[in-house]
Amino acid sequence: MSKKELNQVLGHAxxxxxxxxYDNPLPxxxxxxxxxxxxxxxxxxxxxHFVAHxxxxxxxxxxxxxxxxxxxxxxxxxxxxxxxxxxxxxxAGEAVLTANCVSxxxxxxxxxxxxxxxxxxxxxxxxxxxxxxTITKGVxxxxxxxxxxxxxxxxxxxxxxxxxxxxxxxxxxxxVGEPAAPADTTKAGSPS
Amino acid sequence: xxxxxxxxxxxxxRVEGVxxxxxxxxxxxxxxxxxxxxxxxVGVIIALQLAWWPANxxxxxxxxxxxxxxxxxxxxxxxxxxIVFTGMYHSMQRxxxxxxxxxTLSRIHFWGWQLIIVSAAxxxxxxxxxxxxxxxxxxxxxxxxxxxxxxMAVNFFGTLAIRKxxxxxxxxxxxMSFVLVIAVLHITNxxxxxxxxxxxxxxxxxxTDALVQWWYxxxxxxxxxxxxxxxxxxxxxxxxxxxxxxxxxxxxIHFWALVFxxxxxxxxxxLYSALPEWAQTxxxxxxxxxxxxxxxxxxxxxxxxxxxxDRVRTDPILKFLVVAVSFYGMSTFEGPMMSIRAVNxxxxxTNWTIGHVHSGALGWNGMISFAMIYWLVPELWxxxxxxxxxxxxxxxxxxxxxxxxxxxxxxxGLTEGLMWRAFDDSGLxxxxxxxxxxxxxxxxxWLRLVxxxxxxxxxxxxAINVFQTIxxxxxxxxxxx
Ligand code: HEM
Ligand code: HEM
Numbered sequence: 001m002s003k004k005e006l007n008q009v010l011g012h013a014x015x016x017x018x019x020x021x022y023d024n025p026l027p028x029x030x031x032x033x034x035x036x037x038x039x040x041x042x043x044x045x046x047x048x049h050f051v052a053h054x055x056x057x058x059x060x061x062x063x064x065x066x067x068x069x070x071x072x073x074x075x076x077x078x079x080x081x082x083x084x085x086x087x088x089x090x091x092a093g094e095a096v097l098t099a100n101c102v103s104x105x106x107x108x109x110x111x112x113x114x115x116x117x118x119x120x121x122x123x124x125x126x127x128x129x130x131x132x133x134t135i136t137k138g139v140x141x142x143x144x145x146x147x148x149x150x151x152x153x154x155x156x157x158x159x160x161x162x163x164x165x166x167x168x169x170x171x172x173x174x175x176v177g178e179p180a181a182p183a184d185t186t187k188a189g190s191p192s
Numbered sequence: 193x194x195x196x197x198x199x200x201x202x203x204x205x206r207v208e209g210v211x212x213x214x215x216x217x218x219x220x221x222x223x224x225x226x227x228x229x230x231x232x233x234v235g236v237i238i239a240l241q242l243a244w245w246p247a248n249x250x251x252x253x254x255x256x257x258x259x260x261x262x263x264x265x266x267x268x269x270x271x272x273x274x275i276v277f278t279g280m281y282h283s284m285q286r287x288x289x290x291x292x293x294x295x296t297l298s299r300i301h302f303w304g305w306q307l308i309i310v311s312a313a314x315x316x317x318x319x320x321x322x323x324x325x326x327x328x329x330x331x332x333x334x335x336x337x338x339x340x341x342x343x344m345a346v347n348f349f350g351t352l353a354i355r356k357x358x359x360x361x362x363x364x365x366x367x368m369s370f371v372l373v374i375a376v377l378h379i380t381n382x383x384x385x386x387x388x389x390x391x392x393x394x395x396x397x398x399x400t401d402a403l404v405q406w407w408y409x410x411x412x413x414x415x416x417x418x419x420x421x422x423x424x425x426x427x428x429x430x431x432x433x434x435x436x437x438x439x440x441x442x443x444x445i446h447f448w449a450l451v452f453x454x455x456x457x458x459x460x461x462x463l464y465s466a467l468p469e470w471a472q473t474x475x476x477x478x479x480x481x482x483x484x485x486x487x488x489x490x491x492x493x494x495x496x497x498x499x500x501x502d503r504v505r506t507d508p509i510l511k512f513l514v515v516a517v518s519f520y521g522m523s524t525f526e527g528p529m530m531s532i533r534a535v536n537x538x539x540x541x542t543n544w545t546i547g548h549v550h551s552g553a554l555g556w557n558g559m560i561s562f563a564m565i566y567w568l569v570p571e572l573w574x575x576x577x578x579x580x581x582x583x584x585x586x587x588x589x590x591x592x593x594x595x596x597x598x599x600x601x602x603x604x605g606l607t608e609g610l611m612w613r614a615f616d617d618s619g620l621x622x623x624x625x626x627x628x629x630x631x632x633x634x635x636x637x638w639l640r641l642v643x644x645x646x647x648x649x650x651x652x653x654x655a656i657n658v659f660q661t662i663x664x665x666x667x668x669x670x671x672x673x
Binding site: 012017020040041151 | 283286287289357358359361362427430431436437438439440441442443445449464469470472473474476477478480481483484485487488491533618619620621624625
C-alpha cells in the first residue's frame with residue numbers, strides 16, 4: 001500500500017451522523033494472524049482425527065496405563081493389605097478416623113449422619129474384609145464417600161483395625177495385645 | 193476533514209425538520225443506570241456469600257443458588273439490554289436521519305422489557321426456573337420476551353425502511369445481527385412443553401439439550417454482549433473522540449467473520465463431555481479462528497483514537513473507552529485460549545472461567561456503558577453533569593476493581609485446577625478433601641469481594657451523578673455542557 005492510500009476518508013459522513021471513515025487497508029499482521037489461525041485450526045482438526053487418530057478416550061486410556069505402571073492397582077493392593085491389629089496400626093487408624101470419619105459417624109463413633117460403629121449391627125457385614133470393603137467402596141447412594149482412592153489401602157486397613165479394636169463384641173475379634181488370641185492378624189481381602 | 197470534537201455539537205450534517213424521539217432514549221438510559229446498580233449489588237451479595245456463608249441468611253429465597261441467576265439476568269438482560277437499547281434508539285435515529293418508525297412500539301418495547309425484568313426478579317428468588325443458564329426464566333416469561341422482541345424488531349426494521357440515507361453505517365449492521373440472532377437463539381433454546389403455569393419440559397433431551405443450550409449460551413455472549421456493544425463502539429467512540437474510524441474495510445470484514453464464526457463456537461463449553469469429538473473439535477477451532485475477527489474490533493477502536501491520545505489523559509470518558517476496548521481484546525484472546533482442549537482441561541469448572549467472564553463483562557460491557565452514559569446525559573438533558581469530577585474517580589475505582597476481581601479469580605482458578613489434579617508419591621490424590629481446596633480459595637473470594645465493592649461504589653457514584661444532573665432545573669446555559 002502506498003502512503004497515498006492511507007487515511008483517505010470515504011466521504012459517507014453525511015450519511016453517518018457526521019462520522020468519517022478512513023478506508024485504510026487491513027494491517028498485515030492482523031491478516032497474517034487470521035490466516036494463521038485458520039490454517040492452524042484446519043491442520044489441528046485433520047491431524048487429531050485423521051492422522052494421529054486421537055481421541056479423549058484414548059488419551060485417558062494412555063494416562064491410566066501410565067498410572068498403572070507407576071502405581072499398582074488399588075484393588076489388587078487392597079487385596080494384599082492385611083488388617084493388622086497391632087497397637088501401631090490401631091493408633092494410626094484412630095488418627096485417620098478422627099480426620100475423616102467423625103463428621104458423619106460421630107466423635108464417639110455412635111453415629112450421626114452415618115450409622116453407629118460400636119453396636120452389634122453391621123449393615124454391610126462385620127467381618128474385617130467386609131469393613132475394609134465398605135470403606136473402600138463407600139456407600140455412595142447413602143452419601144458415604146468411596147474412600148479407596150482417597151485414603152489408599154494402607155490407611156483403610158489402619159482405620160478398619162481401629163474400628164475393630166473398639167468393637168470386639170460385634171466383630172468377634174480379640175482385643176489388641178491379648179495373649180490368648182488365636183491369631184492377631186486377619187487376612188482381609190476385597191471380595192471383588 | 194474533521195469536525196469539532198469532544199463537544200455536544202451534533203454530527204456535521206443534520207436534516208432539517210426531523211424531530212428525534214429523545215424521551216425513549218432517556219427512559220432506557222434511566223432504566224440502565226438503575227438496573228446497573230441493582231445487578232452489581234446482587235453480584236456483590238453473592239460474592240459475599242461465597243466468602244462468608246452466613247450471608248445466605250438461611251432463607252431459601254436469599255441463598256446463592258437463587259440469587260446467582262438473578263445476578264446474571266440482571267446484569268446481562270436488564271443492565272446490558274437497556275444500555276444497548278439506549279444506544280440503539282439514540283444512534284439509529286441519527287444515523288438513519290429519521291424518527292423511530294413507531295413511538296407506540298418504542299414504548300411497548302420499553303415497558304414490556306422492564307416488566308419482564310421485574311417478573312424475573314420475582315420468579316428467580318422464588319425458585320421458579322428452567323435451570324438452563326442464561327435462559328432460566330419460566331415459559332410464560334419466555335413468551336413475553338418473544339413478543340416484546342418482535343415488537344422491537346418490527347420497529348427496528350420499520351425505521352430502516354423509512355430511513356433518509358442510502359448507506360448503512362457499520363453500527364447498524366451490528367445492531368441488526370443482535371436483533372435477528374438473539375430472536376433465533378431465544379426461540380430455539382426455549383422450546384418447551386408447558387405442564388403447569390410455572391413448569392415445563394424442554395423439547396430436547398440429554399445431549400441435544402446440552403448442545404442447544406451452549407449454542408445459545410455462547411451466542412448470548414456473542415450477540416448480546418459482543419455485537420451490539422461493538423455497534424455502540426462504532427457510533428460512540430468516533431463521535432466522542434471526533435476522530436474518523438480507522439478502517440471501513442476492516443469493520444466490514446471483521447463483522448462478517450465474527451458473525452459467521454461465533455455461531456459454531458458453542459461446543460467449547462462442552463469439551464471432554466459426551467458430545468461427539470468432531471463437534472468438540474469444531475467448537476475449539478472456530479473459537480481459535482475468532483481471535484483475529486475479535487481483534488479487528490479492538491484495532492478499529494484503538495486506532496480510531498490515534499490523534500486523540502493527548503485527550504485520553506484528561507478526559508475520563510475517553511479513558512473508559514480505552515479500557516473497555518482493551519479488555520475486549522484481552523478477553524477475546526483469553527476465550528480462544530480456554531477453548532483449546534489442553535487448557536480447558538485445567539480451566540473448566542474453576543474460577544478461571546469466572547475471571548474470564550468478568551474481565552469481559554466488567555471491563556468491556558461495563559466500561560463502554562459508563563462512557564456512553566457520561567457522554568449522553570449532558571447531551572440529552574442539555575446541561576453539565578452535577579459532579580463533573582466524579583467520573584474520573586469512578587474510572588479509577590472501576591479499573592482497580594476489575595483488576596482485583598480478575599487477578600484474584602485467575603489465581604483462584606489456577607490454584608484449584610492444579611490442586612484437583614495433583615497426585616502424591618503413592619498415586620493417590622494429594623488433596624482428597626474438597627474442603628482443603630476450598631480453604632485455599634477463601635482469601636481470593638474476599639479479594640474479589642473488595643474488587644466488586646469498588647466497582648459497585650463507582651456505579652453508585654454514577655447513579656447519584658446522573659440523577660442529580662437530570663433532576664436539576666435545566667439552565668439556559670445548558671448547551672455548554
Ligand atoms: C460488582 C460487580 C460484580 C460482582 C461482584 C459479581 C460477582 C459475581 C459472582 C460472585 C458470580 C458467581 C461466581 C461463581 O459461581 O463462582 C458471578 C457470576 C456471573 N456474573 Fe458477575 N459480578 C459482577 C458484575 C457482573 C457484570 C457487570 C456482568 C455482566 C455484564 C456479570 C456477569 C456474570 C455472569 C455471566 C456470571 C456467570 C458466570 C458463569 O456461570 O461462568 N457480572 N458474578
Ligand atoms: C472470541 C471470544 C471468546 C471465546 C472463544 C470465549 C471462550 C470461552 C470459553 C472456552 C469459556 C469456558 C467454557 C467452559 O470451560 O465451561 C468461556 C466462558 C464464558 N465466557 Fe467467553 N469467550 C470469548 C469472549 C467472551 C466475552 C467477550 C465475554 C463477555 C463479555 C465472554 C463471556 C463468557 C461467559 C459468560 C462464560 C461462562 C459461561 C458459563 O456460564 O459457563 N466470553 N468463554
